[in-house]
Amino acid sequence: MKYSLLWLFSLTTSLIFAQEGMWIPSELDKVIADMQSKGLKLQSQDLYSVDQPSLKDAVVWFDMGCTGEIVSNEGLLLTNHHCGFDYIQQHSSVENDYLTKGFWAMSKQEEKPCQGLTISMVQSIEEVTADVSGRMVGVQSEEYSKRLSDVKLMLAKEGKLPQGFQWNKEARGPFGMEWQTANGEFSSFIRDYNYGTRFYRIVLKTYSDIRWVGAPPSDIGKFGGDTDNWVWPRHTGDFSVFRIYAGANNEPSPYNVENKPYQPKKFFTVNAKGVHENDFTMIYGFPGRTEHFLPSSAIQFVTESMLPLRIEMREAAMKVLKERMFSSDKVRIQYAAKQSTVANAYIKWKGALQGLNKFDAVNLKKKQEEELAAVMPIKPAVVIDSLYREYGSYLLANAAFSEFMNSGPELFRMANRMKTVLATKENWSTTAADKWTEFESFYKDFDAMTERDLLFEFAPLLTKKVSGKLEGQIFRDLLKENEDDWGGVLYTLMENSLFVDTELLKTAFLKGDFKRIENDPIYKTAIALYDQHAIVVQPKVQLCNAEMDKALHQWVQVLTLAKHPAVNWCDANSTLRIAYGKVQGSKPRDGVVYDYYTTTDGIVQKFQSGNYDFNISATLDSLYRNDIFGNYAENGELRVCYTGSNHTTGGNSGSPALNAEGHLVGINFDRSWESTMSDYLFQPTICRNIMVDIRYVLWVMDVYANADHLIQEMKIVR
Numbered sequence: 001m002k003y004s005l006l007w008l009f010s011l012t013t014s015l016i017f018a019q020e021g022m023w024i025p026s027e028l029d030k031v032i033a034d035m036q037s038k039g040l041k042l043q044s045q046d047l048y049s050v051d052q053p054s055l056k057d058a059v060v061w062f063d064m065g066c067t068g069e070i071v072s073n074e075g076l077l078l079t080n081h082h083c084g085f086d087y088i089q090q091h092s093s094v095e096n097d098y099l100t101k102g103f104w105a106m107s108k109q110e111e112k113p114c115q116g117l118t119i120s121m122v123q124s125i126e127e128v129t130a131d132v133s134g135r136m137v138g139v140q141s142e143e144y145s146k147r148l149s150d151v152k153l154m155l156a157k158e159g160k161l162p163q164g165f166q167w168n169k170e171a172r173g174p175f176g177m178e179w180q181t182a183n184g185e186f187s188s189f190i191r192d193y194n195y196g197t198r199f200y201r202i203v204l205k206t207y208s209d210i211r212w213v214g215a216p217p218s219d220i221g222k223f224g225g226d227t228d229n230w231v232w233p234r235h236t237g238d239f240s241v242f243r244i245y246a247g248a249n250n251e252p253s254p255y256n257v258e259n260k261p262y263q264p265k266k267f268f269t270v271n272a273k274g275v276h277e278n279d280f281t282m283i284y285g286f287p288g289r290t291e292h293f294l295p296s297s298a299i300q301f302v303t304e305s306m307l308p309l310r311i312e313m314r315e316a317a318m319k320v321l322k323e324r325m326f327s328s329d330k331v332r333i334q335y336a337a338k339q340s341t342v343a344n345a346y347i348k349w350k351g352a353l354q355g356l357n358k359f360d361a362v363n364l365k366k367k368q369e370e371e372l373a374a375v376m377p378i379k380p381a382v383v384i385d386s387l388y389r390e391y392g393s394y395l396l397a398n399a400a401f402s403e404f405m406n407s408g409p410e411l412f413r414m415a416n417r418m419k420t421v422l423a424t425k426e427n428w429s430t431t432a433a434d435k436w437t438e439f440e441s442f443y444k445d446f447d448a449m450t451e452r453d454l455l456f457e458f459a460p461l462l463t464k465k466v467s468g469k470l471e472g473q474i475f476r477d478l479l480k481e482n483e484d485d486w487g488g489v490l491y492t493l494m495e496n497s498l499f500v501d502t503e504l505l506k507t508a509f510l511k512g513d514f515k516r517i518e519n520d521p522i523y524k525t526a527i528a529l530y531d532q533h534a535i536v537v538q539p540k541v542q543l544c545n546a547e548m549d550k551a552l553h554q555w556v557q558v559l560t561l562a563k564h565p566a567v568n569w570c571d572a573n574s575t576l577r578i579a580y581g582k583v584q585g586s587k588p589r590d591g592v593v594y595d596y597y598t599t600t601d602g603i604v605q606k607f608q609s610g611n612y613d614f615n616i617s618a619t620l621d622s623l624y625r626n627d628i629f630g631n632y633a634e635n636g637e638l639r640v641c642y643t644g645s646n647h648t649t650g651g652n653s654g655s656p657a658l659n660a661e662g663h664l665v666g667i668n669f670d671r672s673w674e675s676t677m678s679d680y681l682f683q684p685t686i687c688r689n690i691m692v693d694i695r696y697v698l699w700v701m702d703v704y705a706n707a708d709h710l711i712q713e714m715k716i717v718r
Contacts, residue, residue, distance in 0.1 A: 019581030019645045019647060019684060020569075021569035022571075022572050022578070022647055023577060023578045023580075024125060025056055025122075025576055026048055026125040026127075027127075028578065031580075035282070035580050038280050038580065038581075039279065039280030039660045042660075042662050047662070048125075050124045053265040055266065055268070055284060055662050056122055057121065057264060058070045058266045058268050059122075059576065059655075060120060060244075061121070061286050062077075062079045062083055063119075064174055065288070066080060066286075067668075069268050069655070070264045071270060073264065073713075074262075074713055075246070075261045075262030075263070075264060076243055076713050077119070077210075077244060078241060078656075079653075080238045080239060081237070081239055082221075082344070082653065082669070083240070084212065087212055088215050091112050091212065092333050098215065099332075101217050102215055102217035102220070103212070103214055104213075104214040105211075107709075111211035111213050111243055112211055112212040113210075114210050114211060114242070117208075119206065119242075121205045122202065122576045123204065123205055124160060124201075125201075126159075126200060126201045129197075129198045131155055136151060148196075152176075152189070152190035153170065153178075155190055155199075156189050159201055159203040160203065165185070171187075173189055184206065184252075185251060186204065188201065188203045188204075189201070190202075194293070194556045194567070194570050195552040195555075196553050202575060205252065207244050207245070207252045207262065208253075208255070209252075209253055210245070211242065211243050212241075212242055213241040213242055213243050214241040214705070214707060215240035216240075216700050216704070216705070219615055219616040220236075221236070221237055221240065223236045223237065223603065223616070225613030225614075226318075226347065227611060229347045229670075230672070232594055232643060232672040232673075232688065233594065233602060234641045235602045235603045235606065235641060236669070236670075237697065238667070239669075239692055241701075243262075244261070244262035245260065246259060246261070269716075270698070270715065271659060271716075272631075272695050272698060272717065272718045274634050274639065275665050275666070275693070276583065277596050279582065280659065281581060281644040281665075282581075283578070283579045283580075283646045283655045283689065284577075284578050284656050285652045285656070285668065286575065286576055286652070287579075288572060288573075288652075289571070289572050289679065290572040290649055290680075291679060291680055292566060292571060293555060293556055294552075295365055295385070296362050296363075296365035296381075297385035298384060299365055300388075301388045301392060302680070303361070305392065305396055306396065307352065308353070309400060310399055310403060311349050313403035313465075314346035314349070315346065316407075316461055317342045317403075317454065317457070318342060318343060318346060320453045320457055321335055321339040323453070324447065324449065324453060327449075334444070334445040335445065335447070338445075347673075348676045350673075351674065352676040355674055355675075355681075355683075356680060356681065359683060361680065364681070376558070376561070378555075380551045380554035380555035381558075391544035394544065396465075396466065397466045397467070397470040398538070401529075401537065404461075404462050407458075408454050408457070409451045409455040410442070410454075411455075412525065412526040413526075414442050415522050415523045415527070416527065416530050419523075421435050421438065422514060425514065428512045433510065436509055436510060439509075448494070448500045451494075452490060455490060456487075456490055459472070459475045462475065463476055463479070471533060472529065472532075473528075473532055474532070493521045493522055496521070498522075498523075499522040500522070505517070579648055581644050581647070582644060584596055585643060586643065586686050587685070587686070588674040596642050597639050597642040597643075598639070600624045600629075600640060601624075603624055604621070607621065619704075620704070623704065629699060629703070630699060630702055630703045632696070639693045639696060640692065640693060641690055641691060641692050643691070644689055645684060645687065645688060646668070647678060647682055648668060648671060649671075652668050653669055653670075654667060654668070655667070655668040665693070666692055666693050666694050667694065668689055669690060670690040671687070672688045
């Protein structure tokens with residue numbers, strides 16, 4: 001009786017706040033009644049179907065990291081400005097500063113190809129847990145991993161294809177080995193959910209001829225900059241526009257000038273009537289990762305060790321990048337994408353840490369575990385605690401190494417890539433020129449002074465935060481050789497390095513002067529860093545991860561047996577999900593109440609603050625102040641952003657924000673700072689996602705940019 005009452009109470013509480021969760025579209029029957037009770041006017045088959053066009057066919061996986069939505073019968077695509085940022089930068093230069101000024105293709109001929117960008121669409125999602133389990137009966141532990149991989153690949157090949165296609169080859173995809181058609185148009189894979197307690201087969205269709213159509217200037221698309229990132233109230237027009245192109249029969253094709261705009265099965269109707277408080281809202285997209293099953297020991301490690309380490313290292317990168325990017329327009333453009341990536345996670349992690357501490361997440365989890373332990377064994381939670389005690393130093397060393405290589409100086413990562421390229425030296429005279437092209441893009445965005453300053457910050461930080469037995473021993477050796485002078489270390493590494501001078505390195509590379517390259521101080525240091533990591537840290541981290549996955553698998557099984565409400569939905573894992581809730585404001589702190597929407601009045605007010613992140617052009621200032629809003633205003637105001645109680649995370653950037661009729665009413669792009677802890681712990685009273693109002697998007701295209709030809713493509717309800 002005690003057991004039943006305990007979890008009945010938890011389940012009831014969960015249903016009251018049903019907006020928590022990221023639901024698998026093929027299983028919406030579990031929650032469709034609750035969605036309809038909150039205002040949804042559609043049936044589950046309208047949202048997801050493999051037999052008829054449904055809203056899922058208008059949602060795309062953008063660049064394998066964001067989400068986008070199709071809004072016309074000619075493959076017109078909306079996503080976030082920050083999702084398309086790499087490709088905006090790719091086409092930008094000092095002469096054509098699209099980052100600052102924006103860009104709009106006034107005809108299809110002006111649309112710009114985006115090398116490397118892919119768009120994937122879900123064809124089907126099928127649970128195959130029983131099939132996997134049935135084939136794993138009796139498999140011994142030492143054979144389990146290999147057998148599971150084989151079973152997943154076997155089941156992946158059973159994914160259904162349209163007539164005229166067949167599975168042709170095994171290949172490595174974003175989630176491991178998968179089956180692909182001959183030209184990679186379709187892929188099928190088995191994705192683990194909830195630490196391998198559930199399995200789903202997913203079939204994707206992927207297009208690779210994607211062209212950039214337009215983006216607003218930075219004083220719209222990045223308005224607020226780092227100051228407002230993850231903060232409400234928000235006034236950012238975070239959107240960009242692309243188009244999908246197809247080859248013969250509307251099928252995927254590599255870039256070709258003869259390709260035609262893609263004709264989708266389904267595209268979103270755009271609703272320009274606006275949203276209002278307590279309206280039903282849902283987010284359809286590809287959320288990246290949540291970890292809501294983690295027990296108290298894991299949350300304690302995250303809050304006391306992991307997040308503080310990562311925050312400190314990102315802070316060092318932010319300091320350098322901010323100073324260097326102000327030094328010239330060239331450096332600003334070169335490092336814009338890196339700075340955006342570094343800052344985004346930095347501010348998010350700070351908010352998550354604050355929220356987890358504020359709501360005492362560790363003790364909250366401990367209390368739940370104590371209550372559960374009173375009625376059933378919770379050994380997996382104990383095992384997880386012991387794993388953090390045994391491997392915690394290796395996990396932190398791994399995080400520090402990752403931050404050094406990704407947020408710090410780029411030279412070492414590039415030098416390690418050079419090692420891979422130099423591994424094949426046969427026929428060098430005929431292949432060298434082609435191989436060098438791989439490094440051209442790196443040096444396009446390379447600035448020696450910025451690299452120097454990043455190295456000067458990060459090398460001491462790495463040696464301070466991590467034992468030399470684990471990472472960065474080469475820096476300690478260099479420091480000793482230079483009499484404890486980091487300036488001397490910097491001089492030793494960079495003064496005579498080929499890697500700092502593009503032309504010198506290129507000459508040595510094309511000539512095949514391997515000895516000179518391999519004896520370069522940057523090259524030797526990079527290889528020493530990577531070798532130590534690969535030999536000392538990586539094996540321990542892999543062992544820990546394997547043991548942790550087993551323990552978490554068992555922990556989810558315990559929670560399932562206990563009918564814990566947490567198991568009602570699966571952790572995000574970059575697969576298609578629906579989250580739903582209401583258009584709502586919040587009360588994040590005592591005495592603070594947030595309205596649910598913002599207007600251009602807030603832009604003008606912030607502009608007057610004098611902060612660089614809030615600069616706007618004279619044209620925008622005039623449009624805002626003179627209320628030139630076209631037919632996109634409501635009660636004389638042009639709304640910019642709004643918030644809802646949808647459960648979102650990274651990967652939901654660019655997701656369509658939909659109303660009760662499934663119409664596009666906004667584009668998801670962020671969460672409030674108080675909400676960033678929702679990857680671990682969702683608090684329905686304060687967790688809010690942030691969306692740009694679709695009317696502001698339309699206003700920017702139509703009134704500001706005079707790109708009304710794009711408006712004409714869309715089906716708009718006014």
